[in-house]
Amino acid sequence: MKQIRLGLIGAGERGANCYAPYALKYPAEVKFVCVAEPCRERRECFAAAHKINEQDCYKDWKGLLDQGYELDGVIIATQDREHYEPAMAAIEAGYHVLLEKPMAETVEKTQEIVRAAQEKGVLLMVCHVLRYTPFFIAMKDVIDSGAIGEVQSIHHIENIGYWHFAHSYVRGNWRNTGETTPMIVAKCSHDTDIMNYLLGGKKCRRISSFGSLSYFRPENAPEGATETCVDCPHNKTCMYSAYKYLEDRPMRQNFRDIVLRTDDNQEFLEHLLRTPYARCVYHCDNDAVDHQVVNMEYEGGVTASWQASAFTMDIKRQTKIMGTKGEIEGCIEEDSFDIKDFASGNVRTVRVHTPKTLHSGGDECIMQTFTEALRHPEIEHENLDAALSLQGHVMAFAAEESRRSGGKVIEL
Numbered sequence: 390m391k392q393i394r395l396g397l398i399g400a401g402e403r404g405a406n407c408y409a410p411y412a413l414k415y416p417a418e419v420k421f422v423c424v425a426e427p428c429r430e431r432r433e434c435f436a437a438a439h440k441i442n443e444q445d446c447y448k449d450w451k452g453l454l455d456q457g458y459e460l461d462g463v464i465i466a467t468q469d470r471e472h473y474e475p476a477m478a479a480i481e482a483g484y485h486v487l488l489e490k491p492m493a494e495t496v497e498k499t500q501e502i503v504r505a506a507q508e509k510g511v512l513l514m515v516c517h518v519l520r521y522t523p524f525f526i527a528m529k530d531v532i533d534s535g536a537i538g539e540v541q542s543i544h545h546i547e548n549i550g551y552w553h554f555a556h557s558y559v560r561g562n563w564r565n566t567g568e569t570t571p572m573i574v575a576k577c578s579h580d581t582d583i584m585n586y587l588l589g590g591k592k593c594r595r596i597s598s599f600g601s602l603s604y605f606r607p608e609n610a611p612e613g614a615t616e617t618c619v620d621c622p623h624n625k626t627c628m629y630s631a632y633k634y635l636e637d638r639p640m641r642q643n644f645r646d647i648v649l650r651t652d653d654n655q656e657f658l659e660h661l662l663r664t665p666y667a668r669c670v671y672h673c674d675n676d677a678v679d680h681q682v683v684n685m686e687y688e689g690g691v692t693a694s695w696q697a698s699a700f701t702m703d704i705k706r707q708t709k710i711m712g713t714k715g716e717i718e719g720c721i722e723e724d725s726f727d728i729k730d731f732a733s734g735n736v737r738t739v740r741v742h743t744p745k746t747l748h749s750g751g752d753e754c755i756m757q758t759f760t761e762a763l764r765h766p767e768i769e770h771e772n773l774d775a776a777l778s779l780q781g782h783v784m785a786f787a788a789e790e791s792r793r794s795g796g797k798v799i800e801l
């Protein structure tokens with residue numbers, strides 16, 4: 390089997406910890422030969438794990454792309470507003486690209502990236518990892534088999550989880566839309582993408598949305614709450630207290646690792662209390678909405694509604710597909726869905742086996758799909774096309790436009 394040679398741009402949480410482990414698990418299949426990452430600690434840690442020579446490590450993507458490496462592909466996993474430039478440059482240099490979502494911070498830039506890849510004839514895959522999961526592939530197979538007749542409507546809920554929301558959208562990287570992309574684009578282009586995927590690429594015609602930042606605001610702070618949790622009088626009782634990063638609950642672990650990977654609680658705490666993750670959730674510079682609902686009408690009159698909320702205990706996506714002969718209902722995190730047949734009344738449960746990696750196996754599955762596509766460029770791969778991802782992006786941007794305008798219906 391040909392070993393695929395990759396370059397990584399951005400050795401952060403996604404690049405280094407979600408995609409690159411595939412190369413360590415299957416070293417005969419994939420090797421990272423160069424990396425660009427400005428943070429020295431991250432760069433060195435990545436280089437050590439993947440045995441990359443010092444001269445193949447760069448502080449910036451420009452340095453890496455200037456070298457003209459012979460690579461099968463490049464992964465770009467920088468932050469939202471740092472995708473456009475390296476993506477355009479990598480495409481121009483003729484590399485096949487796996488690009489983190491959202492592709493860019495505006496619709497125009499997103500369209501430009503897709504157009505550039507088409508013109509250059511390179512593969513551009515977007516990290517809409519959900520459509521590569523065994524769960525959604527199995528669900529689509531059932532829809533395509535006709536078992537529930539013609540799909541008429543979809544209801545999809547993204548339960549963001551109160552702790553996840555506070556970590557990422559109040560204190561963390563996606564809190565302020567001036568610095569990143571709106572919550573609906575950053576978090577939920579996954580959801581528009583998965584609905585488009587399940588509907589076999591049907592086009593969304595109209596969209597409207599409502600939502601606001603109603604809770605994580607100064608007026609909701611408990612009396613006497615201070616700017617950080619360090620010496621706040623509520624730091625034992627507040628459910629968002631930074632000290633709760635130390636609690637041994639499954640929901641906390643991933644986010645604790647994002648702050649600092651160490652098992653030493655003292656070292657972790659000293660670091661945490663100096664980071665934005667120790668800020669009071671009611672006193673941050675956040676403007677990301679904490680709940681939002683979106684209504685969509687597709688061609689052929691298919692309707693879809695979709696909801697995202699910070700105010701949920703668990704982190705999970707629930708999906709219900711309503712067809713003329715039956716319905717499908719399931720939750721990706723539970724690895725199973727039910728098919729209910731109207732005529733017989735029978736209920737069949739489909740259980741899927743999922744790799745136990747993040748995003749219900751999606752991160753590993755997308756690496757497998759990307760490297761297979763690079764290994765066999767002669768095979769036409771369905772569902773890899775960035776044009777389908779583009780549609781999901783356009784819908785997410787339109788939903789945000791509608792929300793900002795007070796719920797105006799946007800024609801697509």
Ligand SMILES: NC(=O)c1ccc[n+]([C@@H]2O[C@H](COP(=O)([O-])OP(=O)(O)OC[C@H]3O[C@@H](n4cnc5c(N)ncnc54)[C@H](O)[C@@H]3O)[C@@H](O)[C@H]2O)c1
Pocket residue numbers: 398399400401402403404425426427428431448449450451466467468469470471489490491516517518562575748
């Ligand atoms: N596909 C998904 O399911 C999913 C999930 C979460 C996040 N994301 C997206 O993934 C992207 C990365 O998120 P993250 O959590 O890994 O962020 P991160 O901040 O941990 O990683 C980004 C890395 O890019 C590096 N970087 C910055 N400038 C650079 C440059 N000029 N050259 C090379 N590297 C540079 C940063 O130093 C950082 O280490 C974001 O766009 C985010 O929205 C996708």
